[in-house]
Amino acid sequence: MLAKRIIPCLDVKDGRVVKGVNFVGLRDAGDIVDNAKYYNSCGADEVCFLDITATHEGRKTFALQVERAAKELFVPLTVGGGIGTVDDFRTMLLAGADKVSVNSAAVKNPKLVSDAAEKFGSQCVVVAIDAKRVGINGRGEGIFHVFVHGGRIDTGIDVFDWACEVADRGAGEILLTSMDADGTKCGFDNELTGKVANMLSIPVIASGGAGAPSHFLDTFNAGADAALAATLFHFRQLEILDLKKYLRDNGVEVRL
């Protein structure tokens, strides 16, 4: 049986790992290659690097750092941040990434998802969706909109419609971040995650809100195929191996 995946995410700025709390207030958490080595050895099933550098120079530094980190990583590597064109996909894949995640640029130009999937295969196209609860419908269910540019701009697009569209366009996976839960450590938004995971035939990675082992158990039970966290792992508040033992003891299949 397929194991549920635990994915540490590293925000990278100018080649250094940082982590935003509610997307502002960055704290330095070290060198990208050291982090790659650490997560490779401690039970991560996959590692995600998110480039939050805004400059062209910074992006070039990021690609070089990805190349260095890939030499130390023998689990799949997903990279994202500032991906805007098919050429950006190629640059990252050649640097050693296995999957590339695209966010705002896909909203602006949905064809990018189909073009990248056709060119490199669906397995390496991850669409990242930043979702925020904007209301409640007549049936008492949450209404969620897609936000872009680090969660600052409401596109007005319904998250469930968007998830279906990118899946139809050939996305291989959805990285679904709840803007409401992110940074709270109160648990993943499982109404959001469960609904997207159960309506799609591609894997969904739950993101935002992880604070305790039970949060991972809940989101896997809700239907998530993988779960991502950043601060929790960076600051060693939770060791991945301990988390996996807890999940296994609670009937979740994990790679141990």
Add this chain to the structure above:
Amino acid sequence: MMITVIDYKMGNLHSVMNALSFIGAEATVSSDIADLRRADKLILPGVGAFPDAMAALEASGLKDEIIAECRDGKPLLGICLGMQLLFEESLEFGRTKGLGLIPGRVIPIDAKGLKIPHMGWNSLTHHCSDKLIDGVADGDYVYFVHSFRADTTDEYIISSSHYGEKIPAIVKALDMNVRGAQFHPEKSHDTGLKMFRNFADIK
């Protein structure tokens, strides 16, 4: 001992090279027939569609050379699509002839409602012993990404996984030093690195 990773422009070879360099194996990437002849061992990687891959191998003359080297006893490891190419034919996008080094064909996974592709970490069940899986325990996890699978008989299957149905994970030829892995050893952490070490040690 020199391993040549065969480059036929299907997918990224960096990860395989990173893994080989990490275990200290001497390896080169090449599409040159002379390099394949000189090599002690061959790795046939590959990501993409079966018909494109066979067309690329035929156009470059690599197909006949690979078959000749394998018949000559040279060890070869196929990875992912490279493993599927070892079989007689594939039904991906029509019907395409493969290298024909292992009896069987390549067909779509019947995942019985599970998500396709079969992507992620799945566990191995061993059916026989083999040098490639020395030190790899029954139940060890490896990383898969694929939508098609080998359809062959048990005698050619070293290990399998389960995803809706039995998925041949490691296969072998009976009369040649040819093996294939459906998963990505280069992304399968210590278990995958162990298999590369075992492959490097195969005589």
